[in-house]
Amino acid sequence: MDNLRQGTIKEAKAKANRQPPFKKAAKGNLAEKIMHGVFLLAAFTSIFSLVLIVIFIFTNGLPMMVEYGLADFIFGQTWNQTTFGLLPMILGSVLVTLGAVSIGVPIGVMTAIFMAEFCPKKLYAFLKPAVNLMAGIPSIVYGFFALRIIVPQIRQLFGGPGNSMLAAIMLLSIMILPTVISLSESAIRSVPRSYFSGSVALGASPERSIFSVLVPAAKSGIFSSIVLGVGRAIGETMAVVMVAGNQPLMPRGLTQGIRTLTTNIVMEMAYASGQHRDALVATGVVLFIFIMIINTTFLIMKSKEAK
Amino acid sequence: MISKLMKGLVYASAVFTFGMLAYLVIYILINGVRFLTPSLFAWNYSTSNVSMMPALMTTLMVVAGTLLIATPIGVFTGFYLVDYANRKNPVVKAIGMATDTLAGIPSIIYGLFGMLFFVIFLEFQFSLIAGILTVTIMSLPVIIRSTEEALLATGMPIRQASYALGAGKLRTLFKVVLPVAMPGILSGVILATGRIVGETAALMFTLGTATNLPGSLFASGRTLSLHMYILSQEGRHVNEAYATAVVLLVFVLVINALSTLVSKRLAKGGK
Amino acid sequence: MLNQKIKVRDLKLWYGKFEALHGVDLDIYENEITAFIGPSGCGKSTLIKTLNRMNDLVENCRIEGSVELDGKNIYSKKVELNELRKRVGMVFQQPNPFPKSIYDNIAFGPRTHGIKKKNELDEIVEKSLRQAAIWDEVKDHLDRNALSISGGQQQRICIARALAVEPDVLLMDEPTSALDPISTAKIEELVMELKEDYTIVMVTHNMQQASRISDRTAFFLNGDIIEQDMTRQLFTNPKEEQTDNYISGRFG
Numbered sequence: 001m002d003n004l005r006q007g008t009i010k011e012a013k014a015k016a017n018r019q020p021p022f023k024k025a026a027k028g029n030l031a032e033k034i035m036h037g038v039f040l041l042a043a044f045t046s047i048f049s050l051v052l053i054v055i056f057i058f059t060n061g062l063p064m065m066v067e068y069g070l071a072d073f074i075f076g077q078t079w080n081q082t083t084f085g086l087l088p089m090i091l092g093s094v095l096v097t098l099g100a101v102s103i104g105v106p107i108g109v110m111t112a113i114f115m116a117e118f119c120p121k122k123l124y125a126f127l128k129p130a131v132n133l134m135a136g137i138p139s140i141v142y143g144f145f146a147l148r149i150i151v152p153q154i155r156q157l158f159g160g161p162g163n164s165m166l167a168a169i170m171l172l173s174i175m176i177l178p179t180v181i182s183l184s185e186s187a188i189r190s191v192p193r194s195y196f197s198g199s200v201a202l203g204a205s206p207e208r209s210i211f212s213v214l215v216p217a218a219k220s221g222i223f224s225s226i227v228l229g230v231g232r233a234i235g236e237t238m239a240v241v242m243v244a245g246n247q248p249l250m251p252r253g254l255t256q257g258i259r260t261l262t263t264n265i266v267m268e269m270a271y272a273s274g275q276h277r278d279a280l281v282a283t284g285v286v287l288f289i290f291i292m293i294i295n296t297t298f299l300i301m302k303s304k305e306a307k
Numbered sequence: 308m309i310s311k312l313m314k315g316l317v318y319a320s321a322v323f324t325f326g327m328l329a330y331l332v333i334y335i336l337i338n339g340v341r342f343l344t345p346s347l348f349a350w351n352y353s354t355s356n357v358s359m360m361p362a363l364m365t366t367l368m369v370v371a372g373t374l375l376i377a378t379p380i381g382v383f384t385g386f387y388l389v390d391y392a393n394r395k396n397p398v399v400k401a402i403g404m405a406t407d408t409l410a411g412i413p414s415i416i417y418g419l420f421g422m423l424f425f426v427i428f429l430e431f432q433f434s435l436i437a438g439i440l441t442v443t444i445m446s447l448p449v450i451i452r453s454t455e456e457a458l459l460a461t462g463m464p465i466r467q468a469s470y471a472l473g474a475g476k477l478r479t480l481f482k483v484v485l486p487v488a489m490p491g492i493l494s495g496v497i498l499a500t501g502r503i504v505g506e507t508a509a510l511m512f513t514l515g516t517a518t519n520l521p522g523s524l525f526a527s528g529r530t531l532s533l534h535m536y537i538l539s540q541e542g543r544h545v546n547e548a549y550a551t552a553v554v555l556l557v558f559v560l561v562i563n564a565l566s567t568l569v570s571k572r573l574a575k576g577g578k
Numbered sequence: 579m580l581n582q583k584i585k586v587r588d589l590k591l592w593y594g595k596f597e598a599l600h601g602v603d604l605d606i607y608e609n610e611i612t613a614f615i616g617p618s619g620c621g622k623s624t625l626i627k628t629l630n631r632m633n634d635l636v637e638n639c640r641i642e643g644s645v646e647l648d649g650k651n652i653y654s655k656k657v658e659l660n661e662l663r664k665r666v667g668m669v670f671q672q673p674n675p676f677p678k679s680i681y682d683n684i685a686f687g688p689r690t691h692g693i694k695k696k697n698e699l700d701e702i703v704e705k706s707l708r709q710a711a712i713w714d715e716v717k718d719h720l721d722r723n724a725l726s727i728s729g730g731q732q733q734r735i736c737i738a739r740a741l742a743v744e745p746d747v748l749l750m751d752e753p754t755s756a757l758d759p760i761s762t763a764k765i766e767e768l769v770m771e772l773k774e775d776y777t778i779v780m781v782t783h784n785m786q787q788a789s790r791i792s793d794r795t796a797f798f799l800n801g802d803i804i805e806q807d808m809t810r811q812l813f814t815n816p817k818e819e820q821t822d823n824y825i826s827g828r829f830g
Contacts, residue, residue, distance in 0.1 A: 042383030046405040056423045110320030136559040138505030207310035235413025237508040284419045295411040464674035472687040473664035
């Protein structure tokens, strides 16, 4: 026994001596250092890009706004090749977005409730990919669909050109659906199941438990889905340009044409130059500020939710 | 009583949502498929035959070019954020905030920026390269976030096992973590591909709208989405616009099917 | 006569502001099994992680004092971390095989340290699996995913994987706490065989396990080592009252 033990100790010692203690793996370390640098560099691309975007949009847009007069630019009601009053487009964006949200959000949230609580499993296997498909359809296809279906309907029902604020609102309320549905659904699903069973145990019907316990518990998540929907609606460009009419005039009613901030840029950028072009970039600045406010709201809500 | 009413509304909303989607898809298919003639896939575009072939090829070029640049940058960023940086480091927070902000910027702003920076400032003109670089920045957030999620989901235990065997960071990352995280990263890349195919506003003033296949990185072209936009605006080629919409829908369907496939593999790999 | 393998002196460790170890001294001898016992949160797992510097992976973890392996401080700047971990292997509480084939799991370590030849790798894989007493169970399906076998088998794969890089010391952090009694018995048996060739340090929640298999035991309480002695001595005739209270089941 002792002999055996001695033997193994000797073996172990011999092994320890064979291995030079802690020799440097110099080659490996160099590769580690280089790649660390590469990853760090890659990670800075986001910040670098964002800074570039801000610089180029603002340095091209802000001087024009100051030169032209900030108040005249923001509150001016006339827009043509020499006069740049942005108010019609600001109001256009705000109204179209509000309209789209007030139709799209209830439908989206209700659909999300259906997906999370009422949908049979077999049907869900089709509907979940359908929502993803909805999110993936290019905006140009939505716009084209609205141009061929919604616009003629409006023309028939209300007269007028058909290309109108109403058309844009209906189009956008459909386009924000996938955003609202996905986020709301996961918000509802993340509510602990015990809330539901607790409510049912108290004698509430399953439906009542869903509407008065589960959905309210998911409200912060649902709310952030709305904020993201707002961002999507206000930023949408190509679909809106196809159906909104795009007259740079103060909003005159649901069935009349309207122009938004985004479409203002697309409509005229192709041929603009000089101060006119800068005015379009300045339109981008205003849009950017809107988006920043919306994003910040979203991020604040998300971090609150995380707590 | 109120719950009954609410339940009715919930069902009605679901019917509306999916009915609308079905209507859109069927409407496009019915009106588009019959115009998918061979001549629409002729090599050259002319005013008498508005072939979508050049646009189709350009779309593939833009997708390939963008993924070639955006994938390594996005994936490496994910590596850095998850496996290298200290989570509480302010730099990491800044990178995260920049990524979130980029994700929220509308494509028309990217279009404006791309025009001001790549087209005018760097004098690339309307070109493939200006379009690709613009869309690259747009795609970064999607790839970064999905890489991050996939890496975080792999968890500490397999990393610990690898480190405990004396493997360094790189080896652990590439040989142990990456194979596990691959499906998640891939689904992010696929998602980004979908965005690129559907993009219009960011490409209009960067890639331009030239009708023929770009002969070099510095030549202009048009993607399918742009092609469809222009056809529908001109109003003379509505049928061809429908046909292009069908092709775009097929793209989206294939891309979605791919990502489902990949995420199913992900679910299986986790077991 | 007994060769001292690891010497811990006045080791203090902080997680942020929390001091988890308050100046610990410990001696670990070659070809022995040293067990760490004590209630949850007493610092035994923390200490074992300092022996191959796994605590380096924990953010805000700071350390003072020294840990010597064969007389060399492993926290010295000159130490190559990966080389240290090659010499001091580790097995974790939860079996954590890579989601790869059994073969690739075992071969990962040797490949990491530069062994590329197929026949050499084959030899190491077989030898390690035999040492971990699992060769007979898996030899016919080495290409199977290591996650597809039972938890007890997975843990022995993890042990084999650790042995494949030929360490001197094997650290085991509650290696059986996630396993059923039969798998636990197999692993205990295996560990007692392994001490012929390795120095083993094992954290355990299970006092019976410590008394069954270990040569030496250290009893931890609130970040201090209260008592360390030969296992038989510590369990039958503890010097400290706290040790006595703990092993007789009066707390923890």
